[in-house]
Amino acid sequence: EVQLVESGGGLVQPGGSLRLSCGASGFTFSNNWMYWVRQAPGKGLVWVSRIKGDGSTTSYADSVKGRFTISRDNAKNTLYLQMNSLRAEDTAVYYCAKTRDSTTYYSPFDYWGQGTLVTVSS
Amino acid sequence: DIVMTQSPDSLAVSLGERATINCKSSQSVLYSSNNKNYLGWYQQKPGQPPKLLIYWASTRESGVPDRFSGSGSGTDFTLTISSLQAEDVAVYYCHQYYTSPIAFGQGTRLEIK
Numbered sequence: 001e002v003q004l005v006e007s008g009g010g011l012v013q014p015g016g017s018l019r020l021s022c023g024a025s026g027f028t029f030s031n032n033w034m035y036w037v038r039q040a041p042g043k044g045l046v047w048v049s050r051i052k053g054d055g056s057t058t059s060y061a062d063s064v065k066g067r068f069t070i071s072r073d074n075a076k077n078t079l080y081l082q083m084n085s086l087r088a089e090d091t092a093v094y095y096c097a098k099t100r101d102s103t104t105y106y107s108p109f110d111y112w113g114q115g116t117l118v119t120v121s122s
Numbered sequence: 123d124i125v126m127t128q129s130p131d132s133l134a135v136s137l138g139e140r141a142t143i144n145c146k147s148s149q150s151v152l153y154s155s156n157n158k159n160y161l162g163w164y165q166q167k168p169g170q171p172p173k174l175l176i177y178w179a180s181t182r183e184s185g186v187p188d189r190f191s192g193s194g195s196g197t198d199f200t201l202t203i204s205s206l207q208a209e210d211v212a213v214y215y216c217h218q219y220y221t222s223p224i225a226f227g228q229g230t231r232l233e234i235k
Binding site: 044045046047059061062095097100105106107108109110112113114115 | 160162164170171172173174177183215217219220221222223224225226227228229
């Protein structure tokens with residue numbers, strides 16, 4: 001059974017940092033593109049970042065470019081999102097998601113984690 | 123960037139009746155080389171992550187009830203629930219994965235009338 005479990009969310013002050021983790025099981029993690037998608041309270045879904053299975057290729061939404069860094073440790077089956085210079089508008093539930101087709105990022109997401117809430121406020 | 127626009131924003135349908143949700147993309151998401159529409163539909167219930175219902179615009183994900191169906195091509199797509207059940211109350215999102223940045227529609231809230 002595929003499982004994605006996020007952790008690391010919490011309350012942080014503007015300008016602060018946080019690192020999110022997503023533990024994966026039930027599939028060959030190292031083969032799969034992985035995404036972070038966020039959802040502000042009461043709002044819709046927004047893509048944040050993605051990373052190739054071997055970690056060699058990454059991409060970011062313009063809103064987080066230069067502030068967020070996606071990475072993965074395939075030995076630990078874990079995906080990360082390092083978030084720096086956080087702003088109030090980064091407040092959201094952050095989901096990790098796996099692509100249905102492991103070999104391409106042009107794919108829908110067949111499994112999502114439960115999400116972890118990040119609140120940026122003073 | 124492709125913009126996805128859903129209509130309506132909210133919808134109330136009686137139990138057992140048909141529900142129809144529309145999604146329009148600002149550019150075609152049909153890839154001519156394989157004749158596939160890079161369009162998916164998700165269901166999100168309160169406090170839960172999204173769940174994939176439909177991909178390639180009309181392919182039902184494994185385990186999804188057959189009352190859910192997707193149609194359309196190019197820029198105009200529809201999610202249909204043929205006979206609404208109480209457990210279908212949720213927000214529904216379309217998703218284009220044709221080009222980067224990927225994009226979701228704003229969501230359609232479906233309620234029981």
